[in-house]
Amino acid sequence: MATPLTYLSHYPQHLQDQVTQLSDANKLGDWLRARYPRIHKINNDKALRDYAMTIKNQYMKKTQPLSKVVYDNKIHIVNHALGLHSYVSRVQGGKLKSKNELRVSELFKTTPEAFLNMIVVHELAHLKEKEHNKAFYQLCRHMLPDYHQIEFDVRVYLTELENTGHVFVPTTT
Secondary structure (H helix, E strand, C coil): CCCCHHHCCCCHHHHHHHHHHHHCCCCCHHHHHHHHHCCCCCCCCHHHHHHHCCCCCCCCCCCCCCCEEEEEECCHHCCCCCCCEEEEEEECCEEEEEEEEEEEEHHHHHCCCHHHHHHHHHHHHHHHHHCCHHHHHHHHHCCCHHHHHHHHHHHHHHHHHHHHHHCCCCCCC
């Protein structure tokens, strides 16, 4: 029986068919692990902040600073959110202060770096472009030229994760 492709429903049918064939043959996880053989070691909030700030400082120096960058265990893929950006304005002593926060689903603690990079780039792009429009995706591609391919692969990963409960296993060293 074919697996519903919730995360890939907007992609062309021929791509969905290829993913379904791999999934039905129990080879989707193998395909992902062959493409992305190693998971990253950015496994705490400080390391994630440093990682995100490096990307931000390279591509978006003039945007508002980030006040917080964290892994968040409350972000669920069920809500179709892999990361969140928030913009909070507060009045402090007669001045309007704004804070930008970036939250990444804890799910990305044990994935290849390319997947984490794509999520961070996506959320950083929202600092400049709030909507998912042409300018937003151009900015994503500027920071990560393979953005669309990696986004597709993340969606394939989510499909396999939903089906089997695991894809990438952290190495113990």
